[in-house]
Every structure is written in structure tokens, then in C-alpha cells.
Amino acid sequence: METPLTQHININRPSLNLKDYVRVGGYQAVHRAITMSPQEITKMVQESDLKGRGGAGFNTGIKWSFVPMNDNAQTKYLVANADEMEPGTFKDRLLLEGNPHQLIEGMIVSAYAIQANISYVFLRWAYKKAARLIRQAINEAYAAGYLGKNILGTGFNLEMHLHTGIGRYMCGEETALLNALEGKRATPRTKPPFPQVSGLFGKPTIVNNVETLCNIPHIVNNGADWFKSLSPGADAGTKLYGVSGKVNKTGLWELPMNTTMRQLIEEHAGGMKNGYKFKGALPGGASTDFLVEEHLDIKMDYKSVAAAGSRLGTGTMIILDDHTCPVGFVHNLEHFFAQESCGWCTPCREGLPWTEKILLSIENGEGRPEDLELLRMHTKFLGPGNTFCALAPGAMEPLQSGLKYFSEDFEKHINEKRCPWR
Amino acid sequence: MLSTEEIMKIDHEIALVPIRKAACIEALKIVQNNRGWISDESIHAIAAHMDMSAEELDSVATFYNLIFRKPVGRNIILLCDSISCYVMGYEKIYEHLQTRLHIKFGETTPDARFTLLPNPCLGTCDHAPALMINDDLYRDLTTDKLDDILKEYK
Ligand SMILES: Cc1cc2nc3c(=O)[nH]c(=O)nc-3n(C[C@H](O)[C@H](O)[C@H](O)COP(=O)(O)O)c2cc1C
Ligand code: SF4
Ligand code: FES
Numbered sequence: 001m002e003t004p005l006t007q008h009i010n011i012n013r014p015s016l017n018l019k020d021y022v023r024v025g026g027y028q029a030v031h032r033a034i035t036m037s038p039q040e041i042t043k044m045v046q047e048s049d050l051k052g053r054g055g056a057g058f059n060t061g062i063k064w065s066f067v068p069m070n071d072n073a074q075t076k077y078l079v080a081n082a083d084e085m086e087p088g089t090f091k092d093r094l095l096l097e098g099n100p101h102q103l104i105e106g107m108i109v110s111a112y113a114i115q116a117n118i119s120y121v122f123l124r125w126a127y128k129k130a131a132r133l134i135r136q137a138i139n140e141a142y143a144a145g146y147l148g149k150n151i152l153g154t155g156f157n158l159e160m161h162l163h164t165g166i167g168r169y170m171c172g173e174e175t176a177l178l179n180a181l182e183g184k185r186a187t188p189r190t191k192p193p194f195p196q197v198s199g200l201f202g203k204p205t206i207v208n209n210v211e212t213l214c215n216i217p218h219i220v221n222n223g224a225d226w227f228k229s230l231s232p233g234a235d236a237g238t239k240l241y242g243v244s245g246k247v248n249k250t251g252l253w254e255l256p257m258n259t260t261m262r263q264l265i266e267e268h269a270g271g272m273k274n275g276y277k278f279k280g281a282l283p284g285g286a287s288t289d290f291l292v293e294e295h296l297d298i299k300m301d302y303k304s305v306a307a308a309g310s311r312l313g314t315g316t317m318i319i320l321d322d323h324t325c326p327v328g329f330v331h332n333l334e335h336f337f338a339q340e341s342c343g344w345c346t347p348c349r350e351g352l353p354w355t356e357k358i359l360l361s362i363e364n365g366e367g368r369p370e371d372l373e374l375l376r377m378h379t380k381f382l383g384p385g386n387t388f389c390a391l392a393p394g395a396m397e398p399l400q401s402g403l404k405y406f407s408e409d410f411e412k413h414i415n416e417k418r419c420p421w422r
Numbered sequence: 423m424l425s426t427e428e429i430m431k432i433d434h435e436i437a438l439v440p441i442r443k444a445a446c447i448e449a450l451k452i453v454q455n456n457r458g459w460i461s462d463e464s465i466h467a468i469a470a471h472m473d474m475s476a477e478e479l480d481s482v483a484t485f486y487n488l489i490f491r492k493p494v495g496r497n498i499i500l501l502c503d504s505i506s507c508y509v510m511g512y513e514k515i516y517e518h519l520q521t522r523l524h525i526k527f528g529e530t531t532p533d534a535r536f537t538l539l540p541n542p543c544l545g546t547c548d549h550a551p552a553l554m555i556n557d558d559l560y561r562d563l564t565t566d567k568l569d570d571i572l573k574e575y576k
Contacts, residue, residue, distance in 0.1 A: 087504035087543040125488055126544050128557045167487035183444040185485040201440050244506040250548035324509050332508040
């Protein structure tokens with residue numbers, strides 16, 4: 001089984017410096033890319049069926065194809081979204097700390113494909129080790145001629161900067177991220193115009209997730225068919241899957257995209273801890289719908305998880321066990337979303353704190369029977385189409401499915417006027 | 423008033439962006455790094471240097487979780503209060519911090535040794551519960567470990 005993304009990552013050893021990275025085949029994709037036209041690379045990425053690993057799952061090559069290519073004299077930007085702040089998500093940290101040159105190589109090839117001359121790594125504040133390693137790797141890449149002016153004698157120029165954020169979940173939303181890079185509040189922008197046409201400082205911009213970009217060198221080196229062959233299932237490539245919660249071996253694994261939830265939990269995470277039972281899980285971070293026992297055999301690809309009523313999201317699963325109160329669990333999530341709402345639109349700004357308060361009163365044994373209807377109403381009012389960005393609809397996913405699968409537990413809190421878990 | 427060194431660092435950032443204002447977050451970071459927090463006086467001084475109104479800069483400063491608009495202690499504890507740490511018992515860690523330091527979230531010890539703040543997911547959920555003190559990350563926390571960790575910070 002091939003594991004292109006993590007093959008050179010060993011968390012017990014320092015990450016590869018440029019010389020060692022080159023020795024194991026690193027930066028070959030840059031050499032190969034410059035023998036191709038930008039359009040050929042975009043087409044190859046599109047055919048590989050690589051879908052964005054930041055949560056939305058959009059075909060990366062198609063996304064790139066919207067960048068205007070007729071005026072390459074104008075400034076264009078490429079941004080690596082390394083803001084990773086979705087609770088329960090810890091996958092990009094591994095790629096950033098484990099092999100920073102892989103990301104930089106992916107960014108150079110991607111920037112070449114859209115003919116961008118300036119690139120940013122937008123890194124969340126908390127990733128101190130990653131910041132140090134990325135800064136070092138960028139300097140090495142400049143010194144080796146992979147960044148800067150006239151890269152490898154091709155006439156292609158690329159600057160790369162590291163920007164560290166100062167903490168706000170909304171910085172991960174791609175248009176809010178652009179506002180943050182412009183020194184503004186991280187509120188989202190109206191689309192259209194899409195960032196591909198008018199993004200950072202009004203120039204064409206591509207924002208891609210770290211894991212997405214790390215796949216690019218491997219696709220360029222080995223081809224679209226090879227990438228598809230990595231997964232026998234509906235989706236192409238490998239995926240970094242994670243499991244956190246009360247399992248024997250929490251962690252991250254790079255696996256084909258036809259891995260089932262059961263395989264992840266039982267084989268890779270070593271099963272539930274002694275004395276704990278599986279009650280449900282958010283398959284891909286805090287803003288995905290709960291899946292329960294009956295879903296354990298679904299494959300963790302975009303389509304199958306969607307068919308089961310949830311989203312693959314970031315592919316990092318959070319497990320709810322039978323010793324943890326589902327109401328407290330959902331309250332914790334809504335507390336996060338209410339705090340991180342940027343306040344731009346009313347349903348989210350007003351609705352999330354209200355949701356959080358209702359959940360807290362239920363958890364404290366002060367809930368009223370009509371509160372459940374009120375919560376259900378919120379899942380409609382804050383659902384898709386009513387808000388400016390995907391934060392609020394995402395926040396409603398674990399709430400609506402929590403109300404569906406754990407309604408007995410919610411009712412018990414209200415009837416017994418206490419939390420049965422406390 | 424900004425110091426000469428602060429101005430030098432801020433001007434370096436301004437040179438990297440096409441619009442002066444775009445460097446204002448970097449400017450806030452530079453001044454906070456130097457002074458520990460961002461006072462009203464700092465807001466006015468930075469805003470003047472960035473050609474912004476103080477109100478506009480403050481709207482940016484107050485938006486972000488890690489720009490401190492109040493004085494903080496010498497060491498800042500950021501305890502993850504998000505979902506995986508909730509499942510793995512961050513609340514016990516919080517209780518322990520409260521008994522040891524006699525402060526709650528948002529408070530600073532009277533000797534200014536520690537400020538305690540909640541923080542969303544630190545991206546290390548497979549090693550929950552987790553916290554950061556200044557730039558250092560601590561994972562797989564237990565109350566015993568915590569006592570040893572706190573000793574390291576004066
Ligand atoms: C509130 C919010 C937070 C987000 N945070 C992140 C993030 O931290 N990292 C990320 O890659 N994408 C994040 N996204 C998704 C981005 O908006 C965007 O879809 C993604 O970066 C595109 O990259 P991809 O096509 O490679 O997946 C977030 C979206 C929303 C609505
Ligand atoms: S949905 Fe929430 S986070 Fe998104 S724009 Fe509206 S207020 Fe801001
Ligand atoms: S939830 Fe605490 S580190 Fe992710």
C-alpha cells in the first residue's frame with residue numbers, strides 16, 4: 001500500500017532538510033512541471049480527481065481552471081490554508097511539521113500551474129514548531145533556486161511568505177482568510193466574484209488546503225491514473241484519517257479512500273478503551289453530522305459519507321462514547337461555534353449564542369420540553385442558504401443529527417431535570 | 423509612542439504588502455510581542471503610523487483572540503476547551519489549575535505570574551487534553567504532570 005504523503009515523515013526524527021529531501025526524490029515535480037505548460041498541469045490535476053482536503057471536497061484542477069490565464073503579467077496569488085482550527089482536526093499539523101518541503105514543492109508546482117508570483121502559507125498561531133520549520137524550509141528553497149527570480153532558468157518567479165494568524169476559526173474560511181491577510185477583520189466576502197478572479201488585493205487567487213497541496217508533487221511525478229489507482233473506491237488518492245476520543249490508540253493514518261469507519265476504529269485505533277462503548281462519531285471534524293453504529297461499515301469517501309447523511313469534512317473523526325453526555329458534547333461544540341462566529345450575519349450572530357444557552361440549560365437540568373422544538377427551529381434558520389458563510393450551517397450539523405440520534409438522552413435531561421451523566 | 427525598533431520592524435512588514443494598512447496585524451503582533459499587550463495608547467500610536475483611525479485598528483485588534491487588549495501575566499496558559507479535550511477530561515485539568523493558581527478563565531494571578539485563558543482546539547486532539555504555556559505545547563495532560571509543568575514558569 002502506497003503512502004505518498006507520509007512516506008518521508010517520521011515523527012521521532014527531525015523532518016528532512018532540503019538536501020535530504022532532494023536525495024529521496026524531492027523537488028523532482030518542480031523539474032518535471034517546468035517542462036509542461038501550466039494548462040497541462042491543471043488538466044492533469046483535474047483528471048486525477050484530487051478533491052480539496054479542506055472540507056468542501058471540490059475538484060482541485062477545476063478550481064484552478066477558473067484562474068484567468070490570458071494576462072500573466074498581472075500579479076496572482078497562491079495561498080496555502082494552514083489555519084487548521086476545526087475542533088478535532090490535527091492532520092495538517094503532521095504534514096507541516098513532518099515534511100515542510102513537500103508542502104513548499106506542492107506550492108511551487110501549483111503556483112506555476114496558475115502562474116502566480118506571490119504565495120503565502122497562512123499558518124495558525126498555535127503551530128510554533130511548524131512555523132520554525134516552514135520558515136527554515138522556505139529559506140533553504142530560496143537558497144537552492146526553487147524560489148525567487150527565474151526559477152531553474154525558466155523565467156518563472158515566485159515569492160513565498162509565511163503569515164502566522166492570531167487566532168480565529170474564521171481565518172480558515174477562504175475569503176475571510178484573504179481579508180485577514182489584508183489586515184482586516186476575518187469576515188467573509190460576497191461571492192461572486194470568486195477569489196480565482198478577484199481575491200487577495202483584488203487579484204486572482206487560489207486558496208488550497210495543506211493536504212491538497214501536498215498531493216500535487218506526487219500527481220505530477222506519477223500521473224493522474226496512478227493517483228486514481230491509490231484508492232479502489234469512489235475517490236482518488238489517499239487520505240489522512242484521524243481518530244480521537246476514548247479509543248486505545250488515537251492517531252493519524254494515511255489510507256486509501258475506501259477505508260471504513262469500523263476499520264479505522266477497530267484496526268487502526270485499536271478499538272474502544274476497556275469499559276467504553278461506541279455511541280456515535282463526527283466523521284470529519286466538529287462541523288459534520290453524527291454517524292452511529294449502523295453506519296460503521298460505510299466507506300470514508302466523500303460520496304458514501306454524504307449518502308449516510310454526514311460529510312467527510314477533514315477526515316478526522318471524534319468519537320462519542322457511552323460515558324460522555326451527548327448534550328454536553330453538543331453544547332461544547334456550539335460553545336465553540338458561538339464564540340467563533342464573526343458576527344457578520346444575524347442568524348449566526350444571534351442564533352448560535354441562543355443555541356448554546358438552550359443546550360447549557362438542558363445540560364444543567366433546567367430545560368423545558370419546548371426547548372427541543374426551539375433547537376430544531378434553529379437548525380433550519382441557521383441551515384444552508386440563510387447565512388453568509390458555512391460556519392453556521394456547519395454548526396447545525398452535529399446539532400440536528402444529535403437531536404435525531406440521541407433524542408432520548410435530550411428528553412431524559414428535561415424529564416429528570418438533571419444530567420444523567422453527572 | 424512607538425520605539426525606533428518597533429517602527430523598524432513594522433516598516434519592514436509594510437514594505438512587503440501593496441497597501442500600508444495590510445500590515446496592521448503584523449504591527450499589532452510586533453508591539454504586543456514587545457510590550458505584552460495592546461493598550462489604548464498603543465492602539466493610537468500604531469494607528470497613526472499605519473494611516474488608520476484608532477477605531478478601525480481597534481476593530482481589527484478586538485476581532486482576534488490572541489491580541490490582548492488588557493494586561494496579561496508573564497506566562498499565558500491556553501487550555502484547550504474543544505471537543506476532543508472535553509471528551510478526554512479537560513474540565514479536570516481546569517479544576518486543578520483553579521485550585522493551584524486561584525484564578526478562573528480570563529484572570530491573572532495577583533503576582534502576574536500566570537494568565538489563564540480557554541483556547542479552541544490546539545490541533546493535537548490525539549493527545550488530549552492539551553494546553554500551551556507561552557510557546558510550549560503540553561499534551562496527554564494529567565494533574566500530576568501539570569504540577570511539574572507549572573514549576574517551569576516563574
Ligand atoms: C468557518 C470555516 C473554517 C474553515 N477552516 C479551514 C481551515 O482551517 N483549513 C482549510 O484548509 N480549510 C478551511 N475551510 C475551508 C476553506 O474555506 C476552503 O474551502 C479550503 O481552504 C479550500 O481548499 P481545498 O479546495 O484545497 O479544500 C474553512 C471553511 C469555513 C467555512
Ligand atoms: S455564518 Fe456566522 S461566521 Fe459566517 S459570516 Fe455569518 S456570522 Fe460570520
Ligand atoms: S480538541 Fe483539544 S487539541 Fe483538539
